[in-house]
Amino acid sequence: MKSNKILSILIAVIALIGAFLFIRIFMEDADAIENDVAVQNKVISPIIYFSTILLYASVAITVLLSLWSLIMNPQNLKKTLLGLGVLGVFLIVAYFMADSNAVLDTQGVVLEGGEAGATSNQWVGTGIWYSILLGGIASLFFVYDLLKGLIKS
Template sequence: MKNNLSKILNIFIAVIAVIGAILFIRIFMTGEDDVQALSSSVGSIVGFSTILLYFAIGATVILSLIGLFRNPDNLKKTLLGVAVLGVVLVFAYFLADSNAVLDAQGKVLEGGDAGTSINQWVGTGIWYSVCLGLVASLFFVYDLVKGLIKS
């Protein structure tokens, strides 16, 4: 069964590679002067890449969910981790502000008006990164100290 699956996957990968190569060669065969043909060639490889991206995302999500539901202990750990990330996100949201975004001269940038939700979420993203970086740094130092004590 595993051997057959491996053969099928290899054939599938080869077909994808051949299609990608054909689309890539088609771009180089198109003259630089023919803008419409070049746009069509590039558009076809971009569309193909987009389909592959969606397929990869879908396969990843489906296989991850199957793996989680097969092992309930991992499901509990994953849900706990997602809950902790949610708490950190809420904490970061309350740390962020929605003040106006100013340029170097002190003028309000276009779309950077005070009180907009975009300003709030950008600030949340920044604070979220800072909070996760702090947590990661603490775990790094903890692991380093733990390693020094064992030695």
């Protein structure tokens, strides 16, 4: 119960800080915000920094709590590592399916950084093939589950 109270207070403090920073923006003239760098730094930058800190904190807390949960439950850790291994195998398969051919624009000119053999070309192709493989597998499981539901009915 005490942790819920602390969490509620923390959420209220974050909300009040955000509201204060947001209200400061509306207290300034819109033209001044658009044209004056000093005003932008005075009212816009603090809310951007605050939002960035909140984003990083939430990501860090989420990752740490997920890792803590995995460490405390070894059975889930095994399943997670197995799942990551399978995804790794699919990534390797997608990497070897991708090519590193030159990337051409509409006139047939090689784009800057898109020369044949470029690493970025290989990884872009890998990402495309990886998405296709995972999407195909997900579609198969969807159809399987749909058919299984129809047979049971």
